[in-house]
Amino acid sequence: MLVLEYKIKGFKLQYQAIDEAIITTQFIRNKAIRYWMDAPREANINKIALNNYSTALRKEFKFVEELNSMACQSATERAVIAIDRFYGNCKGKIPGKKGYPRFQKDNRSVEYKTSGWSLYPTKRRITFTDQKGIGEVKLLGKWDINTYPVKSIKRVRLVKKADGYYCQFAIKTESLSESRIADDEVGLDVGLEYSYSDSNGHHQPNPRLLIKAEKSIKHAQRQIYKKEKGKNQRRKAIQRYARKHLKVSRQRSEHAKRIARNVCKASALVVYEDLRVKNMVKNHCLAKSINDVSWGFFRRWLEYFAVKFNTKVVAINPRMTSQKCSDCGAIVKKSLSTRTHKCSFGCELQRDVNAAKNILNLAKARDGQSQRNATGLATSTLLGETLVEQVARVKVESPCL
Structure with missing residues (x-):
């Protein structure tokens, strides 16, 4: 699947119609969750039952009937995903909270399937042909959607972001592979001082995007509280604040995309740390820095470009890789503040390079499990997969590549 994203140019009434369609989607999803909650235990509330319930909602509420029928089905599918995730976590005995479905308050997208729209x-x-009144809008972007057959477009999603409205097309197409420029084997150790250090001694600088923009973000946040509640100036201040955060998010994704592509293009084998970032950010002293360096973004793009360049990627448990000597195998205890590894046999390396060598050695010593992402997507909200865990999707490759 390929996702092409365009910015929408329209009139104020059209934007209001898109907002109404988004709110209707949220209403249907929440009503489906309530229907599942109120149903008796012996009732089998599955996808078919919820789709039938959305049909009943169309007969009961006029504003629901105005939305395209397949868009209503997409809204109930979001409820199905939340319910299935909850049951899956319970059956898998995942520790902690199981993700009990909750009502949504900040939905920002509406998703059409194969009807309800037509391309010029x-x-x-x-042109959106349902009764919400969106009508014809212009698509701004460099990608040419008209080169793809209409039958290959499986989903059309309207997304509201801080800087405007976007239209995303999910297109069923084959991912084209590319040739590598080298066949190196490399181990990667991610960190906060550097984005990553590899086993060859290369250090990728950490751009620290949030830290650089933090002064401007805090200033924009202070301006919000200086405006009176309910006034237009406060709404504009909130939008300026949101746009600054959106810019940082896009910069993080672009940076992770670029360095992941470079690594996979030059390597036949890439070994990286299998980190649980969700648990690591519970450390409030390091949470902001961990989120800023975007280890999760980097890993997902590694898995995507591994398919594109036919690179094998392996995730390794990083336990003791920082303490163990990559040369002789001796354990050298060191704190986080110690940035140089020195063993009694004379091996002296930068701490992260030593860890990267250990990560590569572990993969060579045993058969690691390949972590290729065969779909070629960082996160998927397409047909047959999770529909709404991520809606802020962009085209899977950088415009500058």
Whole structure:
């Protein structure tokens, strides 16, 4: 699957119609969750039952009937995903909270399937044909959607972001592979001082994007509280604040995308740490720095480009890789503040390079499990997969590549 994203240009009434469609989607999803909660235990509330319930909602509420029928089904599918995730966590005996479905308050997208929209045959325009009144809008972007057959477009999603409205097309197409420029074997140790250090001694600088933008973000946040509640100036201040955070998020994704592509393009084998970032950010002293360096983004893009360049990627448990000597195997205890590894046999390396060598050695010593992402997507909200865990999706490759 390939996702193409365009910014929408329309009129104020069209934006209001998109907002109404998004709110209707949230209403259907929440009503489906309530229907599941109120049903008796012996009742089998599955996807078919919830789709039938969305049909009943269309008969009961006029504003629901105005939304395309397949868009209503997409809304109930979001409830199905939340319910299935909860049951899966219970059956898998995942520790902690099991993710009991909750009502949504900040939905920002509406998703159409194969009906409810039509593309202009020659220009980058799309018309939404349901009764919400969105009508024809212009698509701004460099990708040419008209080169793909209409039958290959499986989903059309309207997304509201801090800087405007976007239209995303999920297209069923084969991912084209590319040739590598080298066949190196490399181990990667991610960190906070550097984005990653590899077993060859290369250090990728950490851009620290949030820290650089933090002064501007805090200033924008203070401006919000200086405006009176309910006034237009406060709404504009909130939008400026949100746009600054959105810019940092996009910069993080772009940086992770670029360095992951470079690593996979030059390597036949990439070994990285199998980290549980969700648990690591519970350390409040390091949480902001960990989120800023975006280890999760980097790992997902590694898995995507591994498919594109036919690179084998392996996740390794990083236990003791920082304490063990990569040369002689001796254990050299050191704190986080100690940045140089020195063993009694004369091996002296930068701490992260030593860990990267250990990570690569572990993969060579045993057969690691490949972590290739065969779909070629960092996160998926497409047909047959999780529909709404991520809606802020962009095209899977950088415009500059």
